[in-house]
Amino acid sequence: MAEANDLVQAFDNKIHAEEKIEPKDWMPAGYRKNLIRQMSQHAHSEVIGMQPEGNWLTRAPTLERKSVLLAKIQDEAGHGLYLYSATETLGITREEIVQALHDGHAKYASIFNYPSLTWADIGTIGWIVDGAAIVNQVALQRTSYGPYARAMVRICKEESFHQRQGYESVAVLARGSAQQKAMAQDALNRWWWPALMMFGPHDADSAHSAQSMLWKIKRKSNDELRQSFVDQTVPQAEIIGLEIPDPDLKWNEQRQHYDFGEIDWDEFKQVINGNGLCNRERLAQHKQAHANGAWVRAAVAAYVKGKTGESGE
Numbered sequence: 001m002a003e004a005n006d007l008v009q010a011f012d013n014k015i016h017a018e019e020k021i022e023p024k025d026w027m028p029a030g031y032r033k034n035l036i037r038q039m040s041q042h043a044h045s046e047v048i049g050m051q052p053e054g055n056w057l058t059r060a061p062t063l064e065r066k067s068v069l070l071a072k073i074q075d076e077a078g079h080g081l082y083l084y085s086a087t088e089t090l091g092i093t094r095e096e097i098v099q100a101l102h103d104g105h106a107k108y109a110s111i112f113n114y115p116s117l118t119w120a121d122i123g124t125i126g127w128i129v130d131g132a133a134i135v136n137q138v139a140l141q142r143t144s145y146g147p148y149a150r151a152m153v154r155i156c157k158e159e160s161f162h163q164r165q166g167y168e169s170v171a172v173l174a175r176g177s178a179q180q181k182a183m184a185q186d187a188l189n190r191w192w193w194p195a196l197m198m199f200g201p202h203d204a205d206s207a208h209s210a211q212s213m214l215w216k217i218k219r220k221s222n223d224e225l226r227q228s229f230v231d232q233t234v235p236q237a238e239i240i241g242l243e244i245p246d247p248d249l250k251w252n253e254q255r256q257h258y259d260f261g262e263i264d265w266d267e268f269k270q271v272i273n274g275n276g277l278c279n280r281e282r283l284a285q286h287k288q289a290h291a292n293g294a295w296v297r298a299a300v301a302a303y304v305k306g307k308t309g310e311s312g313e
Ligand code: BYC
Pocket: 037, 038, 041, 042, 043, 045, 046, 047, 048, 049, 050, 076, 107, 108, 109, 110, 111, 125, 129, 130, 133, 134, 136, 197, 198, 199, 200, 201, 205, 206, 207, 208, 209, 212, 222, 272
């Protein structure tokens, strides 16, 4: 008993002292479980997020735009890889993590259940979806679990390039023909509210926030991060002459922040519970890609076995 108390005390002291928790350190079962949940869902988001962008690869307007998009999508795959590997350090296998996605137990970011209808959606995803992701991920660089924090440092570097290329792409459309500007505005109209939903429910309704903040898994709350995103994005829209689709958006002099309208939480719940526009399609495509890759996994396992005599699985 005394020993168990010592372990808890040592863990709490590390969290308090801003020291990272590492894979071989003792940690409470709830801390491990919560991290597996959040990190695996984060990894799934990166990988499922490749689909709406992949949809435009063969229709990019120029060779340059196509190579940038291709590189961005490959970066997302890399982010998924770092995050799956970091999650595996918590004692869960890749197979179990992927199975939870396929069974519908593990979520991924709601935003990727919306369709990418026009080329302007691609720039807009880079600008505001990656923009929202960075706001969240910059805070996560200080998360208490070492492998997660270190993955975030690298991911943030790449993500900030993604945001900039997206903003530049939308800016070009916004200063183009009337039709191109209308296309950029339409994309912003459709992606704005789903981007705000990326930060999750209000703090008061967030199931995991209080405990995650105590354990320093989360360093800023859902509402705090959402406010930062709105404050940084509104001036960017103004510069390129696009309008944020929110009649309640207004600078609040006293708070020194923008006030903004209420999210449609019914829509949010529908989407995270599997009933968004593209949920079924996204999951079906992931399952198909996973099945198509079975021979690669088998070949790697056979190679490792041949070299080391171990199963390689
Ligand atoms: N979508 O208690 P709460 C990218 C769920 S990808 C879906 O507040 P938490 C990119 C939540 O999981 C970057 N589900 O949860 C890639 C929980 O359900 P469970 C994605 C959501 O974890 C390609 C329940 O609602 N970034 O950048 O404390 C192309 C209650 O919520 C959502 C990350 O994943 C949502 N929006 O806080 C372009 C960041 N919101 O698990 C770009 C890492 C909530 O109990 N994750 N839920 O079944 C986080 O920071 C936190 O998990 C969240 C939610 C802030 C998202």
